[in-house]
Amino acid sequence: MIATVAKDISSTDTLTAAVGNLRVLMAAGGTGGHVYPAIAIADAIKEMHSDAEFLFVGTRDRMEWEIVPKYGYKIKSIWISGVHRRLTIQNLLFPAKLVTSIIQSFLILKSFKPDIVIACGGFASGPIGWVAVKLGIPLFLQEQNSFPGVTNRMLAKHATTIFTAFDDAKQYLPEEKIKLTGNPVRGQVQVSNRSKALQSFNFTEDLPVLLILGGSGGAKALNDIMTQEIEQLHDSANLQIIWQCGPKYFDGLIEKVKPERFHNLRLTAFIDDMSAAYAVADLVVTRAGAGTCSELETIGQPAILVPSPNVAGDHQTKNAQSLVHAGAAKLLKEETLQHSFYSIVTELIRDKNELSSMSSAMKSLAKPKASEEIATEIFSFLKNQN
Known part of the structure; x- marks a missing residue:
């Protein structure tokens, strides 16, 4: 069914004709659980729209800074981290980091001018997602867990669509915005001999x-x-x-x-x-x-x-x-x-x-076509916007 929908989207001419030159900003970081789904979604979008341009946003001291470029995508950093449960220097720095990251996010978004922002969780998703909403840029969320992370819970009411992996997540998010797609899985994991x-x-x-x-x-x-x-x-x-x-x-x-x-x-x-x-x-x-x-x-x-x-x-x-x-x-x-x-x-x-x-x-x-389904939903939205 996903393939049929995708075919319908592009049947008039091509996706380029339908949605124009597409620029996508991906916000994800911290762990592989956030980064790899973001890469899988970007790959699926690029497969359907080869001319799409991508920019990832993350942090310099986490795995995304090394992993994302290996998959052929550009990445920029913002200065943000999580809040620790005990009193630490990192916690004392958090207000300064938050203000800085919001300014950095504003500058990145104004410079790159994305058509959409896709936030897959992690520290970077918060400032980028919040500023994107303030600038009127459509925001899509991808939530990997049964219990959504704090960033996605905060951004949920502003999101255009929320892609979830577990049905249980609907208890914590606006149900009318949810699409149960499963988690995008990195392409190199497959059934082997x-x-x-x-x-x-x-x-x-x-x-x-x-x-x-x-x-x-x-x-x-x-x-x-x-x-x-x-x-x-x-x-x-x-x-x-x-x-x-x-x-x-x-x-x-x-x-x-x-x-x-x-x-x-x-x-x-x-x-x-x-x-x-x-x-x-x-x-x-x-x-x-x-x-x-x-x-x-x-x-x-x-x-x-x-x-x-x-x-x-x-x-x-x-x-x-x-x-x-x-x-x-x-x-x-x-x-x-x-x-x-x-x-x-x-x-x-x-x-x-x-x-x-x-x-x-x-x-x-299993939902092995999760990334393709997410890409298809996004293109349906974009086509309806044009």
Whole structure:
């Protein structure tokens, strides 16, 4: 249906004729959960309108400053950060940062002259979105989580459309503005050939594969429990293991774990080929960030979700619960890891019927065309404006 709608939009001539020269400002930053969906949306828009011009806005000290240019997009920075829960120098600087970021946002918007602004969350979205509304520029929001971030909640009443990934988000946002599209997933994550993927990790077909994902920065709680249980998981449970621990933990874990002792362990700071890692995994243990949940759905990957307790609004727990209620995942609280981790992992990873049922439930939640649907909705709006 999305393809049909997109075809209808461009059927008169081309999208260029329908909407003119399109300039899009993308505001996103802080984490991959905000940045990668923004890139996926930009890619989808560019696929439908090759002459569209893009500018990303983020912050210099977060991942977007390095990631966005790698995907071929320009980025400018504003001076903004979050507010900490305790008294810090950063908190004392926040009023000055906010005023500065609003002035910077005004100058960027007046210079670039975007036709639309798409805010995908993170620190930069707030000032850019607020100034865009004041300048009369249509604002679109993309919310990745079940419980929306504070920036999107503040901007929601001013937005033209809000694209959500979880149905639960409608409790906190203006329902009449919501389009449930799912989360745009980075294009490089897709279903891969399992046999070839096993070869790439030098694994065999006959033993189950456990994938531990700590996210781009790593997850200390997962690293701690894996350090404690690695010998039992590898030797007693006879599992093949991919353990992504995060760059800042890698050297310390090499010293502590001594991975050369375990021939079926692949300890790595970062996984370049996530498609291959998902393809070999019988079971994934991971945090419950929105981007990760969407990838699991797209691949149809059974998972044990261990939500981070250190996120705003406990949104990872809410994300996890949405998947658990659908029968697609199991929820394991961080405080119960010491007592339950080994037994839950080893029982579930050998229960092929349960894994198959969870995989089917995951796939039923997937919205693999999320970025295309968002692009199509935006072009429908633009065409109606002209």
